[in-house]
Amino acid sequence: MTVRAGADLSVALGRLHLPLPTIMGSGCYGSGEEYASFIDLENIGAVVLKSVTRMPRLGNPTPRLVQTPSGLLNAIGLQNPGVEWYLEHEVGKFSERPCAIIGSVAGFSVDDYAYVTQRLAARDEIDAIEINISCPNVASDGETFACDPKLTSRVVTLVRDLTDKTLIVKLSPNVTDIAGIAREAEAAGADALAVINTVRGMAIDVDVWQPRLGNRTGGLSGPAIRPIAVLAVYEVACAVKIPIIGQGGIETTTDALEFFLAGASAISIGTANFTDPRVPLQIAHGLERYLLGRKLNALRDIVGKANHGFSGPHQYEGDQG
Amino acid sequence: MPPDQSQASVHRAAITDRTELAKGVILLGIHAPELVRVTKPGHFLLAIPPSGERCATALGIYEAQAERASILFFVCGSRTRELADLAVSEYLEVAGPLGNGFDLSGQPKNVAIVAGGVGIASVLLPAQRVAEYGGRVQLYYGARTQALLVDAEKFERYGCVLNLATDDGSSGFDGYVTELLAQTEEVPDLILACGPTPMLHAAAKVASRMRVRAQLSLEETFACGVGACWGCVVPISRASAQAPRFPMLSTDGSRSDSVYARVCKEGPVFWADELRW
Numbered sequence: 213m214t215v216r217a218g219a220d221l222s223v224a225l226g227r228l229h230l231p232l233p234t235i236m237g238s239g240c241y242g243s244g245e246e247y248a249s250f251i252d253l254e255n256i257g258a259v260v261l262k263s264v265t266r267m268p269r270l271g272n273p274t275p276r277l278v279q280t281p282s283g284l285l286n287a288i289g290l291q292n293p294g295v296e297w298y299l300e301h302e303v304g305k306f307s308e309r310p311c312a313i314i315g316s317v318a319g320f321s322v323d324d325y326a327y328v329t330q331r332l333a334a335r336d337e338i339d340a341i342e343i344n345i346s347c348p349n350v351a352s353d354g355e356t357f358a359c360d361p362k363l364t365s366r367v368v369t370l371v372r373d374l375t376d377k378t379l380i381v382k383l384s385p386n387v388t389d390i391a392g393i394a395r396e397a398e399a400a401g402a403d404a405l406a407v408i409n410t411v412r413g414m415a416i417d418v419d420v421w422q423p424r425l426g427n428r429t430g431g432l433s434g435p436a437i438r439p440i441a442v443l444a445v446y447e448v449a450c451a452v453k454i455p456i457i458g459q460g461g462i463e464t465t466t467d468a469l470e471f472f473l474a475g476a477s478a479i480s481i482g483t484a485n486f487t488d489p490r491v492p493l494q495i496a497h498g499l500e501r502y503l504l505g506r507k508l509n510a511l512r513d514i515v516g517k518a519n520h521g522f523s524g525p526h527q528y529e530g531d532q533g
Numbered sequence: 534m535p536p537d538q539s540q541a542s543v544h545r546a547a548i549t550d551r552t553e554l555a556k557g558v559i560l561l562g563i564h565a566p567e568l569v570r571v572t573k574p575g576h577f578l579l580a581i582p583p584s585g586e587r588c589a590t591a592l593g594i595y596e597a598q599a600e601r602a603s604i605l606f607f608v609c610g611s612r613t614r615e616l617a618d619l620a621v622s623e624y625l626e627v628a629g630p631l632g633n634g635f636d637l638s639g640q641p642k643n644v645a646i647v648a649g650g651v652g653i654a655s656v657l658l659p660a661q662r663v664a665e666y667g668g669r670v671q672l673y674y675g676a677r678t679q680a681l682l683v684d685a686e687k688f689e690r691y692g693c694v695l696n697l698a699t700d701d702g703s704s705g706f707d708g709y710v711t712e713l714l715a716q717t718e719e720v721p722d723l724i725l726a727c728g729p730t731p732m733l734h735a736a737a738k739v740a741s742r743m744r745v746r747a748q749l750s751l752e753e754t755f756a757c758g759v760g761a762c763w764g765c766v767v768p769i770s771r772a773s774a775q776a777p778r779f780p781m782l783s784t785d786g787s788r789s790d791s792v793y794a795r796v797c798k799e800g801p802v803f804w805a806d807e808l809r810w
């Protein structure tokens with residue numbers, strides 16, 4: 213059941229060429245292995261690995277998850293074994309993966325980002341690097357990087373010099389002007405932007421008068437944030453020329469199409485894998501059917517068509533989209 | 534309890550039977566021969582929500598015989614409500630079996646099984662297994678009220694001796710099921726327990742007082758259910774065979790005696806004396 217027959221769904225993110233535009237979101241897909249018994253990893257574009265930091269992190273106290281209407285509130289807190297252990301014990305396994313592997317870097321200082329990027333990017337098993345400057349769930353300053361245009365610029369400039377591999381910068385929706393941050397990241401040398409990370413949120417237990425999450429605040433994902441994400445992609449697409457990886461609540465082909473039309477060149481799927489692990493395959497098939505139904509050859513033909521003053525949908529005879 | 538997830542897959546299963554055992558307590562039988570073939574006592578599955586939008590629901594595998602598996606659940610929120618609306622011959626998609634179940638490899642002779650409320654859903658298979666190898670089961674089964682003590686006869690059929698308790702005294706012992714367990718004169722070789730977290734804490738205490746080891750099937754909120762997100766963790770002893778072999782330091786950089794294990798992957802069944810909760 214391989215996809216990639218009829219229409220061209222491929223996408224180029226800097227030097228990284230993916231046959232399929234479906235990228236599994238960081239922190240939601242482990243290293244891919246966890247999902248391999250449910251879906252053939254050949255049928256996805258790439259996996260973004262769980263974010264790693266310089267030192268091991270135990271992560272946040274429990275509970276770390278709350279189900280909310282059409283959404284999921286999480287505060288994992290970047291639990292990870294630290295980059296050295298990761299390189300020694302995990303990264304070697306990725307060479308066998310039939311899809312691209314994107315490393316995700318998190319940190320608490322500009323130095324941290326530089327160190328971890330350099331260590332990860334040096335490995336052949338890692339095809340590209342995503343800089344997570346937007347994690348809302350750590351007590352210190354993870355997210356201030358994504359909220360401050362100057363810091364964004366500094367960290368991206370520094371890591372850009374450290375690797376020739378595709379550099380993706382993941383932006384936070386928890387800012388006043390996401391387009392401004394996006395411009396800084398582009399000017400500093402990012403090859404692509406991941407838009408958006410989770411939206412800050414809280415749920416309170418009315419019996420005990422306490423926030424439900426151990427960390428008190430968390431990041432909201434899933435269909436609940438989709439309109440926020442579509443708008444963010446739309447705004448960023450107006451501001452930059454580099455490709456955008458749209459994400460936030462994508463669950464169906466129609467959801468994915470909204471992001472492409474808003475200006476995304478690829479999409480990321482996170483929370484929807486928790487609903488049904490076959491979603492990435494269903495979306496890839498659905499995109500192909502959509503394009504063929506409209507006699508379009510390539511997905512890139514629809515990128516941003518709802519954007520940049522574009523005035524309306526194509527009208528094709530016998531349109532069955 | 535070695536990890537055993539390689540045999541999991543997604544199954545599209547027709548609903549074979551549906552029984553409302555009590556108000557809001559549903560037993561759904563599904564046609565899933567492949568799932569049955571690889572299910573072990575204590576395994577769970579993920580029920581894929583028919584209309585999307587929410588994470589799949591973790592449910593214990595209640596029965597697994599020949600072509601039919603079943604799930605037993607309390608209707609308590611939007612996902613279980615949607616499952617309760619499914620009718621016979623409609624389809625339910627499930628991913629599984631998942632997790633590490635109960636360890637009965639030593640074939641303990643006298644086993645006490647403690648179930649609270651919907652926890653009953655995860656303990657029929659181990660009861661059946663003990664009966665198969667010739668052991669004996671004392672079932673300690675507690676619920677809020679008599680009507681919610683569902684399907685106890687099925688356990689009797691496997692030769693379990695029933696010890697019932699209700700919070701309101703409407704049937705059996707008047708009080709918590711763990712109090713009933715504490716009163717027993719017959720010390721078991723092993724205790725298995727599944728139910729609400731406070732009950733599991735109590736069961737662990739009784740077990741340690743009796744100097745009997747206990748395996749607890751834990752319940753946590755899941756997101757992925759397959760070990761990918763680290764959302765469902767519980768602290769366990771670093772020395773446990775189930776402790777992930779990762780360096781885990783607390784935020785201040787110190788090396789604590791406990792580490793986080795994933796309830797969905799390393800669990801849901803853990804040795805009570807290895808939990809650090």
Ligand SMILES: Cc1cc2nc3c(=O)[nH]c(=O)nc-3n(C[C@H](O)[C@H](O)[C@H](O)COP(=O)(O)OP(=O)(O)OC[C@H]3O[C@@H](n4cnc5c(N)ncnc54)[C@H](O)[C@@H]3O)c2cc1C
Binds near residue numbers: 611651755
């Ligand atoms: C390994 C495992 C096995 C399980 N096996 C079973 C099983 O066999 N049968 C079964 O019935 N369940 C089982 N569960 C539990 C089941 O997965 C959950 O009950 C599930 O969350 C139900 O989903 P829901 O959407 O219907 O309810 P949810 O909306 O998720 O609600 C679940 C629970 O949270 C409480 N809750 C939700 N929102 C609030 C709120 N705002 N304030 C206070 N309380 C709230 C509800 O009272 C309810 O008890 C298992 C869980 C695990 C982890």
Ligand SMILES: Cc1cc2nc3c(=O)[nH]c(=O)nc-3n(C[C@H](O)[C@H](O)[C@H](O)COP(=O)(O)O)c2cc1C
Binds near residue numbers: 433459
């Ligand atoms: C449980 C969980 C853990 C996550 N961990 C990370 C992470 O470590 N690094 C990161 O950049 N994003 C992380 N994210 C964000 C996702 O990658 C994604 O950007 C976001 O959830 C929005 O997409 P979705 O609605 O499809 O999940 C996490 C999300 C969830 C739900």
Ligand code: FES
Binds near residue numbers: 755759765795797
């Ligand atoms: S629910 Fe994701 S790791 Fe357990």
